[in-house]
Amino acid sequence: MKIVVITSSPRSKKKSTSEFLAEKFIEGAESNGHEIFRFDAGHSEINPCRGCDYCGMDGDCAIKDDISKNLTAKLVECDLIVLTTPLYYFGVSAQLKIVIDRFYARTGRISGKKSILIATAWNSDSWTMQALDQYYQTLVRYMRWQNLGAIYAVGCGYRDAVERSKFVDQALKLGKSI
Ligand SMILES: Cc1cc2nc3c(=O)[nH]c(=O)nc-3n(C[C@H](O)[C@H](O)[C@H](O)COP(=O)(O)O)c2cc1C
Numbered sequence: 001m002k003i004v005v006i007t008s009s010p011r012s013k014k015k016s017t018s019e020f021l022a023e024k025f026i027e028g029a030e031s032n033g034h035e036i037f038r039f040d041a042g043h044s045e046i047n048p049c050r051g052c053d054y055c056g057m058d059g060d061c062a063i064k065d066d067i068s069k070n071l072t073a074k075l076v077e078c079d080l081i082v083l084t085t086p087l088y089y090f091g092v093s094a095q096l097k098i099v100i101d102r103f104y105a106r107t108g109r110i111s112g113k114k115s116i117l118i119a120t121a122w123n124s125d126s127w128t129m130q131a132l133d134q135y136y137q138t139l140v141r142y143m144r145w146q147n148l149g150a151i152y153a154v155g156c157g158y159r160d161a162v163e164r165s166k167f168v169d170q171a172l173k174l175g176k177s178i
Contacts (some may be wrong), residue, residue, distance in 0.1 A: 001034045001079040001114075004071075008085045008096035010042040017120040017162040021153060021171040022084040025118060028175020032097065037074045041095040044070075048098045055105035067102045076106055079176065080114040080148065083136075087121035090131040100139070107143075114178075115145040118171060122157030129154060149174050 005026060009016040019040075026036050044066035054062035061068045075081065083100075084094040092100070103110050117136045121128050128154040140147045151170050156162040 002074075002077060003029055003034050003036050003178075004069075004074050004078040005036055005038045006041060006084065006096065006099055007038065008041040008083075008093045009139075010093070010095060011086075013040075015159055016042075016086070017023075017156045017159060018084045018086045018118065020080070020159065021118050021120060021151065021156075021167055022160055024168050024171035025082060025084075025116070025175040028172040028174075032176055032178065034178065037078070039066075039071045039074070039099075041099050042093070044171070046095065046098050046102075049101040049104055050063065057104060057107050058109070059105060061102065061105040063102075067099060069107075071099070072102070072105065072106055075103070076109045080087070080120065081110070082099060082116045084118040085120075087119055087129065087132060090128075092119075092132065097178065098115040098150045111144045112142075113145055114148050115140060115143070116148050116174065117150040117160060118153070119151070120153040120156040120162060120167075122155075124155035126145060128152075148178060 007022045009018050017047045047063050052063045153167040
């Protein structure tokens with residue numbers, strides 16, 4: 001499978017908890033021979049959709065940045081999209097939301113793929129990931145994606161916490177399972 005993994009933390013690669021789990025997923029998926037394209041939205045030049053409709057929902061985007069130059073074509077040709085994010089006020093990071101909004105230029109062609117969500121959060125209340133899960137399920141429904149799984153890594157606010165959590169194994173196993 002061709003897999004696009006989108007990370008979206010603005011933290012450094014050494015500190016990010018969500019990138020750490022994304023890397024574990026990649027390790028598992030690569031051990032099964034899958035081809036990975038990784039896009040680090042938190043460390044790229046990205047700009048929000050302007051709603052200008054230049055693309056007509058199926059065309060080139062008027063914005064020339066790392067999304068249009070490096071990511072969009074990979075999204076169109078891949079089989080599986082893996083969204084990874086830190087939980088920011090109960091939703092995805094602004095960086096990931098920018099990427100998702102930019103799907104608009106190719107919505108039809110990014111539809112019907114497989115998807116996975118990996119999210120990390122500081123809190124671990126039963127409702128910590130509720131709003132994010134609803135958002136993800138709605139996105140999956142609209143995009144007619146096939147959800148292969150979601151990892152909601154609660155109680156993982158900093159690197160040590162995620163490294164010793166059960167979610168490391170979950171991310172590796174999810175990568176190996178596909
Ligand atoms: C702007 C901001 C908003 C956050 N919002 C939440 C939140 O709503 N719930 C929560 O449990 N943690 C929240 N956190 C904590 C992060 O989700 C947590 O530290 C996560 O591990 C960060 O992932 P990263 O290291 O990959 O950036 C927030 C952190 C920041 C900086």
